[in-house]
Amino acid sequence: MSTAALVALALVIAVSLRARRPVQSMLISRLRVLLPAWRFFDRPTSAPVLAVRAGGGPWIGIGAAARGPLSWAIAPAGNLALAYHGVVEQLVAEVSELDAALAHDAPVIVALVSYELVTRIAREHVPAGAAWQWRIQVDDEDFLVSPELGGVTERAA
Amino acid sequence: MTAGLAVLWMARLAAVATTVAALELVAVHRAVGDEGVFRWATLRRDYAAAPAPVRALLDALFGARGTRLVLGVQLASGLALPWLDHPAVAWLAVASTLAIAVRFRGSYNGGSDAMLLVVLIAIALARTQPGSPLELAGLAYAAVQLVLSYFISGVAKLADAQWRRGTALPLLVRLPQYAVPARLAALLSRPLVARGAGIGMLAFECVFPLALVQPTACFVLLGVGVAFHLVNALAFGLNRFLWTWLAAYPALLFWVARTHG
Numbered sequence: 479m480s481t482a483a484l485v486a487l488a489l490v491i492a493v494s495l496r497a498r499r500p501v502q503s504m505l506i507s508r509l510r511v512l513l514p515a516w517r518f519f520d521r522p523t524s525a526p527v528l529a530v531r532a533g534g535g536p537w538i539g540i541g542a543a544a545r546g547p548l549s550w551a552i553a554p555a556g557n558l559a560l561a562y563h564g565v566v567e568q569l570v571a572e573v574s575e576l577d578a579a580l581a582h583d584a585p586v587i588v589a590l591v592s593y594e595l596v597t598r599i600a601r602e603h604v605p606a607g608a609a610w611q612w613r614i615q616v617d618d619e620d621f622l623v624s625p626e627l628g629g630v631t632e633r634a635a
Numbered sequence: 636m637t638a639g640l641a642v643l644w645m646a647r648l649a650a651v652a653t654t655v656a657a658l659e660l661v662a663v664h665r666a667v668g669d670e671g672v673f674r675w676a677t678l679r680r681d682y683a684a685a686p687a688p689v690r691a692l693l694d695a696l697f698g699a700r701g702t703r704l705v706l707g708v709q710l711a712s713g714l715a716l717p718w719l720d721h722p723a724v725a726w727l728a729v730a731s732t733l734a735i736a737v738r739f740r741g742s743y744n745g746g747s748d749a750m751l752l753v754v755l756i757a758i759a760l761a762r763t764q765p766g767s768p769l770e771l772a773g774l775a776y777a778a779v780q781l782v783l784s785y786f787i788s789g790v791a792k793l794a795d796a797q798w799r800r801g802t803a804l805p806l807l808v809r810l811p812q813y814a815v816p817a818r819l820a821a822l823l824s825r826p827l828v829a830r831g832a833g834i835g836m837l838a839f840e841c842v843f844p845l846a847l848v849q850p851t852a853c854f855v856l857l858g859v860g861v862a863f864h865l866v867n868a869l870a871f872g873l874n875r876f877l878w879t880w881l882a883a884y885p886a887l888l889f890w891v892a893r894t895h896g
Contacts, residue, residue: 504681511736514749516784520791522803525810542814542872550868550877552655554662557744557875562672563812564745591680591740598672 525563526570526616530600532608532628540603565595566614573622583625597624604628638770641889642761645777646716646725648882649754653713653728655878656751657706660735660743664706668699673739675699681740697738705734716758725759746784747875753780754882777886782844784880785860789840798837801830813871823870839863846887853891857884 506513529537540562543555569592580587587593600612613623660667667673675697682690695701709731715724732752735743742748753776760773792798797806807813808820815823823829839859846853864877 508737508741509733510741511733511749511752514746514753514780514784516746516749516787517791518746518788519803519807520788520798521795522797522806524806525812527811539811541811545814545816545872549872550865550874552659553872553874554659556872557659558663558666560745560812560872561739561743564742565672568740591677594677594680595672598674598677602672 524617526566526614526621528562528566528596528600528612528614530603530610530612532604532610534609537613538603540599562599565592565599568592569596570614570616570621582623587622597627600624601628636885636889636892638761638774638889639765641774641885642758642765642770643717644885645754645882646720646758648878648885649728649751649758650713650716652747652751652875652878652882653709653716653732653755656732656735656744656748656875657710657713659875660706661710664703667702667738675702675738678738678740696734702738705731705738709735720762720765722759722762725755725762729755729759744875747873747879750780750784750876750879750883753777754879754886757883757886774886774889777883778847778890781880781883781887782847785840785843789837789843792837793841798833801826801833804829804833804836808870815870819870836863847891847894850891850895853887857887860884 527539527541529539531537541559543553543559545553545556549556569590572590572592573587576584576586596612596614600610604610608628609626610628611624611626614621665671667675669676675694678697679690679694682693685693696705708727712724712728712731716728729752732748732755736748736752757773757777760776761770763769792803795803797803805824808815808823823832839856842852843856846856860880864873864880868874868877
């Protein structure tokens with residue numbers, strides 16, 4: 479019994495130390511909540527940052543929601559902001575799998591569902607009617623910059 | 636602690652966790668509506684290659700109306716968990732929680748969704764056949780996943796040099812998505828505090844399996860665990876982790892009591 483427990487422990491350690499690989503199967507990806515990896519904050523790297531600008535103005539980062547006195551118990555806006563951040567991370571992961579030489583507005587990138595989601599997140603943070611743009615920075619470098627959207631472009635679409 | 640009492644306490648705590656999860660999405664329902672960021676018209680593109688009947692089912696389930704219905708089922712089943720011990724209630728909570736995760740491309744709130752499902756599945760198994768090996772299997776499943784959640788997380792961190800050096804926490808508290816309160820971020824960025832807190836956290840996670848073999852260690856580790864999740868909720872805004880992990884604790888307490896008298 480104790481030998482079996484030790485073997486199981488060794489297996490868990492071996493699996494835990496293996497490098498993380500992206501899940502290829504969509505079915506497994508959608509049901510991954512049933513197969514938890516239990517790796518939290520294991521690689522403390524910098525996070526991608528989504529920012530927007532309207533009318534060619536300054537870039538404004540889209541960050542966390544403001545905390546309230548009950549946020550430790552229930553935090554709808556905070557967790558929605560974390561879900562938005564998860565979308566940005568997913569887009570970065572998906573684009574990183576593609577050819578690095580691709581233009582930022584290459585059809586294969588713009589067609590990604592994550593790209594559309596990020597565009598919709600960004601649009602929530604700019605005034606209606608203005609021409610606007612979003613960008614994702616990783617380690618303070620531009621990773622992905624959208625073409626100018628909204629204004630005439632959006633009305634035409 | 637009897638198996639029945641452990642399941643009852645899990646149900647009470649899971650009721651809080653499930654209700655919080657459902658209410659949080661109800662509060663931001665605009666985001667899943669027809670014009671919201673997570674509107675189904677966008678997400679359904681993921682399933683363009685799926686067979687037509689599957690797409691029709693998903694459209695019915697995850698459109699704005701379907702999502703409201705699923706959230707309603709999650710909220711109602713979550714609230715009913717402590718009061719109605721019919722297994723259908725727990726299985727409805729499992730199904731609606733899983734559906735919400737699938738709708739959000741696999742998860743809405745990461746690990747907390749996974750642990751909530753672990754706890755709900757354990758309760759559903761236990762209530763399907765109370766007093767049977769299935770009940771014990773449900774409790775064992777939750778207890779093992781709870782221990783693994785800490786242990787794997789700790790061992791995975793050991794592979795990273797910044798965690799071993801004690802320099803990881805200052806990086807984490809500066810991540811903009813968590814908006815850690817400025818005073819706490821400043822405190823945790825002090826080298827001595829960062830090193831102590833980081834190594835303490837690693838130690839807590841890596842020694843957690845001791846909770847299975849030593850009752851006193853179990854009580855101490857679960858006490859530290861409560862404080863750990865409370866600090867995470869206050870510092871990083873990870874409120875759902877507090878409720879879902881607490882809901883798994885009775886399963887571990889049951890197994891430790893059963894094994895060690």
